[in-house]
Amino acid sequence: MKLSRREFLATSAAGATIGAMGRSGAVMAQAVRSPRRAELPRPRGPRVVVVGGGWSGLSMAKYLKQEKPDFDVVLVERRAMFMSCPMSNLWLAGLIELEFLVHSYLDAARNNGYLYLNATATELDRHRRRLYTSEGFIDYDYLVVAPGIGYDYAAMGVKDPADRARLAQDYPAAFRPGSEHLTLKRKLEDFDGGTFVLTVPPGSYRCPTAPYERACVIASLFKRDRLKAKVVLLDAHADIVVGRHGFHEVFRRLYADYIEYVPGFEIETLDPGRKRVVGGVGDVDFDDAAIYPPVRGAEVLERFGLMDPADPQKEARIDPLRYHLLGDERVYVTGDSRPMPIAKTGYTANSEARYVAKVIAHHAEGSDFTPWYSPEALCYATVSTHPHQAISVFAHYIYRQNEREVVTYTARPDVDDHWDHAKALSGLEWARAFYREMFD
Amino acid sequence: MKRRTFIKLCTSVTAAIAANPRLLAAAPTGVTARNRVKLVDAKGAPVHPDGLAVGQNYIFHYPFQGTPCFLLRLPAGKVKAGIPLKTEKGEVYPWAGGVGKGGTVVAFSAICTHLMTHPTDKLAFIHYYHGKDSELAGRSDVITCCAHGSVFDPAAGAKVIAGPAPQPLTAIVLELDAKDGGLYAVGTQGADIYHQFFRAFKRELRKQFGRRVAKREVEGTTTLVPLEEYTKQRIDC
Secondary structure, X not given: OOOXXXXXXXXXXXXXXXXXXXXXXXXXXXXXXXXXXXOOOOOOOOEEEEEOOOHHHHHHHHHHHHHOOOOEEEEEEOOOOEEOOOOHHHHHOOOOOHHHHEEOHHHHHHHHOOEEEEOOEXXXXXXXXEEEEOOEEEEOOEEEEOOOEEEOHHHHOOOOHHHHHHHHHHOOOOOOOOHHHXXXXXXXXXOOOEEEEEEEOOOOOEOOOHHHHHHXXXXXXXXXXXXXXXXXXXXXXXXXXXXXXXXXXXXXXXXXXXXXXXXXXXXXXEEOOOOEEEEOOEEEEOOEEEOOOOEEEOHHHHHOOOEOOXXXXXOEOEOOOOOEEOOEEEEEEOHHXXXXXXXXXXXXXXXXXXXXXXXXXXHHXXXXXXXXXXXXXXXXXXXXXXOEEEEEEEEXXXXXXOOOOOEEEEXXXXXXXXXXXXHHHHHHHHHHHHHHHHHO | XXXXXXHHHHHHHHXXXXXXXXXXXXXXXXXXXXXEEEEEOXXXXXXXXXXXXXXXXXXXXXXXXXXXXXXXXXXXXXXXXXXXEEOOOOOEEEOOOOEOHHHOEEEEEOXXXXXXXXXXXXXXXXXXXXXXXXXXXXXXXXXXXXXXXXEEEHHHOOEEEEOOOOOOOOEEEEEEOOOOOOEEEEEEEOOOXXXXXXXXXXXXXHHHHOOOOOOOEOOOEEEOEEHHHHOOEEOOO
């Protein structure tokens, strides 16, 4: 392998970064610096590479192409098949089939005029505008990184890496779709009674209603099967984060014997061997659990140098209105790795993508796109499985600039306390429409 | 374009303009002339504005056999015909408005311009609220889509007043026949989402209407049905 001096230096730097992260730096650096160009058709217009095929990346790829048809859009995604996190609680409850949640990246790409590259993004050279992947490198005009969330077990006080690995494997959070969800479903089917612990992490986490919805769904199954079992929901927040009135009512009226809600529970550490959550106010032993650790921006942000080191949740260092990396208007970060306090949901990701695609299209045409508009989130949360009933939660955001020109976003959640079957049906339509939008 | 289609187009544009002179101004930018189709009731009789109930959702299919529309008789005195509306692509068009006394009889495509939710034979997540509030909208006399919360004002050309929809519902241009006084649909205004719609709903449309039926243009007559008869379940939000 012949390397130019600059490539060699960059390789060393990458090795150092990866090494510092505790990975096998040298080996990875060799692997990621493949000088091979990814096998893609020659771009016919400005090439936009989207890293990550979740709700944000899929929406970005589609809307970029829609906003500016001469964009040559490539979606880089390491998974070979899409699985949806939204609605996955309904699948855990047996209300929908797995086919409802899984979809083809090939369909998404061929129906929306972009290319799908089944590859892992490994390294970024912003100076050369080159993204390295496990399938070769791609030169870009614009890069959108939409990598979703990572789990920060260390921030939950679990110091020993072996314990972190064990927690991730034995008590998966099931908020990154795939095996985590399959395992949780199997656990629920196998559960014969006792205490099932769920946790709500502090700060901003993926899908604000989901942990409460999941508690309801699991309790609903326990109740249906008349199990001597209880869901213990340990919430790092002082109260239910969204849908407060509705969920409190549901807990009280439907699941008084099945859900124990513990607000303000600060986890000091977790002992997976003893099946024990150690908290400031006392310990909780469990028979089984799905531990949702604190959420951070996906690890790839750190590797690509896109992370804000001052951000406690390790999210992206981007302009909160334009979404570009500070100092580089060719690189954008969208979706659940954004640092703004916008709910991490599929809906906001889709809604935001419509806007960010416009920003990038305007930039490519040399004009400035000014009118920021709020992403939206109308969510339906299932509270009962038999019969299937849901509540709805609505949020949008406002943009404020104080005297120091600091930008903040404020969520204004609107809560609907009333639950019924119509909302459950609306929730299914909500999802079907989004899947059609992304894949058909 | 076939010669016959072209002639038909010209004829219907002329007829539409003759029946509604406001269209003259709008025609070059706003109106897509389509088949002139007579609205009929279940017995095949023409539909007259006076026979329609205020606030009732009526469904008919136009301009294609698989594309549902709302026909509404709005309360008097609120209709803002001529109001300028804008498509997502930025095309501005003055809404043609309605027909009948006070122009209160209006029609819109029932396909939400956000993600194309529309009433089917099984479920209706999108419809008009009159005499009761749409909870999501916090008011009545709106068309609300429960899937994602888009709210449209039918008295203002189905302009978006809340939610994620990027453009108004497509307006259906109506006219009253000079001879029988019945309602006719003659064209559309605004967003053209039909191509996208047929692609995204291919399988569902095949199930509801049969193979290749949904894409066929409606010719001659189209039947008007109250929403409650058209769909099994109306979802309110």
